[in-house]
Amino acid sequence: MASVEGCSLALSSMEGSRAEIDLAELVETYSPVLFRIAHSVLRSRAEAEDAVQDVFVRVLEHRRTLATVRDMRVWLIRIAWNLALDRRRRIRPEQFDEGFAEGLVAKNLPVDQVLNEARRMRAVLRELEKLPRAERDVLLLAAIEELGTAEMAEVLGRSESAVRALLFRARARLRERLERGDAG
Amino acid sequence: MKNSEEAIERVLAGLREVETPDGMERRILDGLEGRAAQARSGWRRSMPMRLVMPQGRFAARELGWGLISGAALAGVLFLAFAIPAMRKAGRAPVRSRIDMAGVKVVPMAPSGIGPGDGERASPGSRVPWRGTRDAPETESVREADSGDSVALSETRAASFPAPPMPLTEQERLLLRLLHKVDPVEIAMLDPRVRAMQDAEEKAEFQRFFGKQSLPAEVTTGQSATEQAAPQQSTTELVPPEQSTMEQAKPEEPAPEQSAPAQPAMEQLTLDQPTQEPSKPPNIAPDPPRNN
Numbered sequence: 001m002a003s004v005e006g007c008s009l010a011l012s013s014m015e016g017s018r019a020e021i022d023l024a025e026l027v028e029t030y031s032p033v034l035f036r037i038a039h040s041v042l043r044s045r046a047e048a049e050d051a052v053q054d055v056f057v058r059v060l061e062h063r064r065t066l067a068t069v070r071d072m073r074v075w076l077i078r079i080a081w082n083l084a085l086d087r088r089r090r091i092r093p094e095q096f097d098e099g100f101a102e103g104l105v106a107k108n109l110p111v112d113q114v115l116n117e118a119r120r121m122r123a124v125l126r127e128l129e130k131l132p133r134a135e136r137d138v139l140l141l142a143a144i145e146e147l148g149t150a151e152m153a154e155v156l157g158r159s160e161s162a163v164r165a166l167l168f169r170a171r172a173r174l175r176e177r178l179e180r181g182d183a184g
Numbered sequence: 185m186k187n188s189e190e191a192i193e194r195v196l197a198g199l200r201e202v203e204t205p206d207g208m209e210r211r212i213l214d215g216l217e218g219r220a221a222q223a224r225s226g227w228r229r230s231m232p233m234r235l236v237m238p239q240g241r242f243a244a245r246e247l248g249w250g251l252i253s254g255a256a257l258a259g260v261l262f263l264a265f266a267i268p269a270m271r272k273a274g275r276a277p278v279r280s281r282i283d284m285a286g287v288k289v290v291p292m293a294p295s296g297i298g299p300g301d302g303e304r305a306s307p308g309s310r311v312p313w314r315g316t317r318d319a320p321e322t323e324s325v326r327e328a329d330s331g332d333s334v335a336l337s338e339t340r341a342a343s344f345p346a347p348p349m350p351l352t353e354q355e356r357l358l359l360r361l362l363h364k365v366d367p368v369e370i371a372m373l374d375p376r377v378r379a380m381q382d383a384e385e386k387a388e389f390q391r392f393f394g395k396q397s398l399p400a401e402v403t404t405g406q407s408a409t410e411q412a413a414p415q416q417s418t419t420e421l422v423p424p425e426q427s428t429m430e431q432a433k434p435e436e437p438a439p440e441q442s443a444p445a446q447p448a449m450e451q452l453t454l455d456q457p458t459q460e461p462s463k464p465p466n467i468a469p470d471p472p473r474n475n
Binding site: 023024027028031032035036039040045049052053056057060100103104120121123124125128139140142143144145171174175178179 | 187188189191192194195196197198199200202204205208209211212213215216219220
């Protein structure tokens with residue numbers, strides 16, 4: 001990350017503690033995971049990058065209460081998740097699914113197989129969007145694999161057992177709907 | 185079943201393994217620095233975020249420059265607000281003492297037409313046009329860049345009349361006259377008032393010389409009374425309204441009033457020498473007699 005070595009933005013909280021939080025370090029450390037979380041919701045790289053930018057703007061706005069944040073990672077992920085959901089209301093992620101699905105297909109396959117695989121990827125994304133919201137959210141957060149069950153529960157505001165149950169139901173429902181669609 | 189599970193795993197893996205765009209961190213930091221600089225220029229103390237310099241000894245110098253620039257900014261703001269206020273107080277318009285009851289007031293145009301309409305209607309209370317400073321700022325750069333929306337809003341905007349023209353030379357002279365010149369001189373601009381004053385002066389003149397002619401009549405005899413009589417008859421026979429109306433025309437001198445007055449004057453001056461030749465034999469010393 002040599003590109004951000006030139007300068008560093010330090011945030012000094014107004015509360016009694018003199019601890020300074022290096023914003024550049026925060027960006028360097030957490031922007032990849034925040035980008036993936038935003039991208040899982042939005043499926044657009046440009047929109048996901050804008051969402052990450054908004055996350056750190058929120059950090060600037062809440063600089064006075066940063067000292068009270070217990071877990072910076074979960075706090076940032078929750079902000080990114082909520083901002084992505086807000087942004088999702090203004091755009092339609094389905095419009096980006098085609099390009100994303102084609103990017104998932106291997107390029108060394110014959111053309112007919114590429115088209116068939118792309119169609120299947122689009123079907124999975126479409127059925128994923130049709131899942132109940134709680135199940136879809138748990139499935140998308142679990143896809144990142146960088147979050148444990150406890151962190152997912154904290155981000156979503158649910159208990160760990162509820163998160164586990166939702167994740168199980170989400171996968172089962174998605175698989176069932178895809179098989180039904182293949183049979184039809 | 186295996187195919188669907190495999191497809192789900194591939195999609196979730198694709199979401200998990202997405203690469204971050206190149207230079208995303210740099211762009212995010214640049215954007216944050218821009219926001220921080222913008223906030224610092226607004227109010228430095230409320231934004232404790234600072235750009236950390238590699239050498240800590242420059243912090244005091246930076247603070248000093250900040251204080252100096254803050255003081256300079258405060259001075260400029262003070263001058264910008266105080267000087268116009270002082271000028272405005274020094275130029276407070278003086279209320280005219282002229283009775284404006286006879287002045288016909290033109291009703292003002294409705295205020296909803298345009299922002300500068302009231303300025304022309306009341307010259308004494310000129311309010312500087314401050315423009316629409318409180319126009320809403322654009323919320324995002326994207327909205328500002330959309331040229332189509334701007335052009336569309338301009339085409340749909342309501343048309344306003346042209347701003348009022350500046351005062352003409354005559355209007356400015358009239359304003360200067362109203363605020364500086366003696367009210368008597370302003371009143372003399374009215375031809376009716378001027379004509380009435382002329383008539384009064386003439387009547388007073390004739391009255392004065394009419395009274396002067398009475399003692400002259402006693403001393404000079406019958407000729408003076410005969411010439412003063414027609415003068416009085418003209419002033420007494422003519423009703424006051426008619427006489428003033430006739431005298432109200434300064435361009436047309438009244439021949440029947442001015443013409444008899446002058447001969448009376450001439451008679452008065454010419455009659456006196458006629459009496460003198462009778463007196464010198466009494467005043468002059470007797471010539472020496474040769475007897």
